[in-house]
Amino acid sequence: DAKTTQPTSMDCAEGRAANLPCNHSTISGNEYVYWYRQIHSQGPQYIIHGLKNNETNEMASLIITEDRKSSTLILPHATLRDTAVYYCIVLSGNNRKLIWGLGTSLAVNP
Amino acid sequence: DTAVSQTPKYLVTQMGNDKSIKCEQNLGHDTMYWYKQDSKKFLKIMFSYNNKELIINETVPNRFSPKSPDKAHLNLHINSLELGDSAVYFCASSQGGAGGPRTQYFGPGTRLTVL
Numbered sequence: 001d002a003k004t005t006q007p008t009s010m011d012c013a014e015g016r017a018a019n020l021p022c023n024h025s026t027i028s029g030n031e032y033v034y035w036y037r038q039i040h041s042q043g044p045q046y047i048i049h050g051l052k053n054n055e056t057n058e059m060a061s062l063i064i065t066e067d068r069k070s071s072t073l074i075l076p077h078a079t080l081r082d083t084a085v086y087y088c089i090v091l092s093g094n095n096r097k098l099i100w101g102l103g104t105s106l107a108v109n110p
Numbered sequence: 111d112t113a114v115s116q117t118p119k120y121l122v123t124q125m126g127n128d129k130s131i132k133c134e135q136n137l138g139h140d141t142m143y144w145y146k147q148d149s150k151k152f153l154k155i156m157f158s159y160n161n162k163e164l165i166i167n168e169t170v171p172n173r174f175s176p177k178s179p180d181k182a183h184l185n186l187h188i189n190s191l192e193l194g195d196s197a198v199y200f201c202a203s204s205q206g207g208a209g210g211p212r213t214q215y216f217g218p219g220t221r222l223t224v225l
Contacts, residue, residue, distance in 0.1 A: 032211050043114075043200050043216035044153065051211075085151070096141060096204065096212060097166055100153040 004088045009105040018075040022088030025069040037084040078108045114217035122223045130187045131220045133201030142184035143202040
């Protein structure tokens with residue numbers, strides 16, 4: 001499965017949009033882009049996933065570039081409760097083995 | 111309603127003891143997983159069961175033995191506990207068709223401390 005590269009940490013002001021980038025330049029055509037987050041001491045939480053098209057749900061939006069080599073997770077109005085480590089993972093549908101990196105530690109500041 | 115639950119939440123024990131962690135999911139998923147998160151916060155998969163059949167078995171000491179009595183439960187038994195087993199253990203479950211996306215849903219974790 002393709003590897004991903006994310007910044008180690010980011011800051012965001014409360015109420016502003018948080019844009020978290022992820023590079024996955026070796027992604028294959030059948031691999032999905034998943035985003036999870038882990039709030040301190042809790043279990044990882046699924047946020048969103050996509051294949052080719054941009055996706056939006058009640059938590060976030062996922063923007064995937066046309067060449068699929070990178071994506072951006074957007075939290076439209078970040079709150080203090082969004083402070084967490086965000087993980088970008090690419091995985092084919094038949095593969096159940098999520099490979100976790102260190103993710104991006106997002107700090108939302110008041 | 112708790113989707114994926116684990117018991118106990120905390121487990122403190124002595125080296126050499128045998129302990130079990132239980133996991134249950136009420137999502138109707140066909141696949142369950144055990145992950146270990148160490149002090150450096152890396153999350154690594156240990157095992158996965160699909161409909162009670164072991165499908166992923168990473169390089170884990172054979173002191174760790176998963177057991178799936180039915181597809182809603184996946185328990186983790188650890189024999190002869192060692193200091194290095196101290197970590198947070200997460201259970202997860204997923205459901206998906208062939209080739210389709212397979213989102214995993216995680217439990218709250220069990221913090222194991224071996225003294």
